[in-house]
Amino acid sequence: MAFIKYVTACAGAGLLWMLFNAGRTNIVQEELVVPSLPAAFTGKRIFFISDIHRRCVPESLVKEVQQADLVIIGGDLLEKGVPFSRIRRNLRRLKQIGPVLFVWGNNDIEKNMDQLLQLFKEEGIKALENSTYVWKIGASIIHVAGAGDKTLSVDPLLLQNIPETETVLLVLHDPAAMWHIKGRGRIDAALSGHTHGGQIRIGNLSLGEPGGWKYRFGFPFLISNGFGTTKLPMRLGARVETHLIKLKSRT
Template sequence: MTFIKYVTACAGACLLWMLFNAGRTNVVQEELVVPSLPAPFAGKRVFFISDIHRRSVPESLTRKAQQADLVIIGGDLLEKGVPYSRIRRNLRRLKQIGPVLFVWGNNDIEKNTGHLLQLFEEEGVTVLENSTYTWQIGGSVVRVAGAGDRRLSVDPLLLQHTADTEPLFLAIHDPAAIWHIKDRSRIDAALSGHTHGGQIRIGNLSPGEPAGWKYRFGFPLLISSGFGTTKLPMRLGAPVETHLIKLKSRS
C-alpha cells in the first residue's frame, strides 16, 4: 500500500509539473546572422510567436519583447472554441510590441476565416497568404514571405518574383511544407512552428520533431516549440518558447 501511495504521489507531482510548464512564459533571446542584411537593419529585432492555441498573451510577455521592431505570428493563433474576444485581446497585446504579420496554421481554419479576416483588418494585422511583406527602412528593404492560405495550400511559385539582391525571410506554420516551395535558394532564414517540440518528450520519445534552429535547404530554419499546447495542457521536455531575434550582418 505504501508503494502504491508513493507511485500515486509521484504521478500527481509529475502531472502538476507538466501543467505548470505549459503555463510558463519564456522569451528566448537569439541572434540571426544574415550576410546580405542592409546596414539599417543591423540590430533590429523580430519577435516570433507560434501556436498560441487557447492561451492568453500576458502583459508580462509584451514587456519582455518591447525591443522588437516586427512581430510574426507563425500560425495557430487559436483553435476551435477560443472566443473572438480572446483573439482580439491577444492581437492587441502583440500590437503593443510592433507591426504584426500573420500566417495561417491548421487550427486557425477551424474558425470562420471570413470573420477572422475582418478581425485582422480591424486590428491592423497583415495577413500573408502566399504573399510578401515589404519591411522598409529608408531606401533599404527586407522581404518577409508568408507561405500558405486559408486552405493551407502553399504556392510553389511564391518566391518566383522576389529579388535576389534583397534579404528574404520565410514565415510558415508547418516546416514540412517548405518542400513544396521552389526557388528555396532565395531564402535567408525561415521561421516555423506546428510541432510544439513534441510537447511531451521523454528522452528521444515524442510524437513531434524537437524544436530549435536547424540548417536545412541551405538556410537556417527555426522550428519553435510554441507558446501554447494542443489536446492536453501539459509540457515535458519541450518548454514554452517565443523568440526575440536580433538581426546581424556577417561583419
C-alpha cells in the same frame, strides 16, 4: 498500499509539473546572422510567436519584448472553442510591440475565417497568404514571405518575383511545407512552428523533433516549440518558446 499511494503521489506531482511547464512564459533571445542583410537592419529585432492556441498573451511578456521592431505570428493563433474576445485581446497586446504579421496554421481554419479576417482588418493585422510583406527602413528592404493560405495551400512559386539580390525571410506554420517551395536558394532564413517540439518528450521519445535552429536547405531554419499546447495542456522536455531575434550581418 503504501507503494500504491507513493506511485499515485508521484504521478500527481508529475502531472502538476507538466501543467506548470505548459503555462510558463519563456523568451529565447537569439541572434540571426544574415550575410545579405542591409546595413539599416543590423540590430533590428523580430518577436516571433507561434502556436498560441488557447493561451492568453500576458502583459508581462509584452513588456519584456518592447524593443522588437516587428511581430510575426507563426500560425495557430487559436483553435476551435477559443472566443474571439480572447483572440482580439491577444492581438491588441501584440500590437503594443510593433506591426503584426500572421501566417495561417492548421488550427486557425477551425474558426469562422471570414470573421477572423474581419478581425484582422479591424486590428490592423497583416495576414500573409502566399504573399510578401515589404519591411522598409529608408531605401532598404527585407521581404517577409508568408507561405500558405486559409486553405493551407502553399504556392510553390511564392518567391519567383523577388529580386535575387534582396533579402528574404520566409515564414510558414508547418516546417514540412518547405518542400513545396521552389527556388529555396532565394531564402536567407525561415521561421516555423507547428510541432511544439513534440510537447511531451521522454528522452528521445516523442511525436515530434526537438525545436530550435536547424540548418536546412542551405539556410538557418527555426522550428519553434511554440507558446501553447494542443490536445493536453501539458509539456515535458519541450519548454515553451517565444523568440526575440536580433538581426546581424557577418560584417
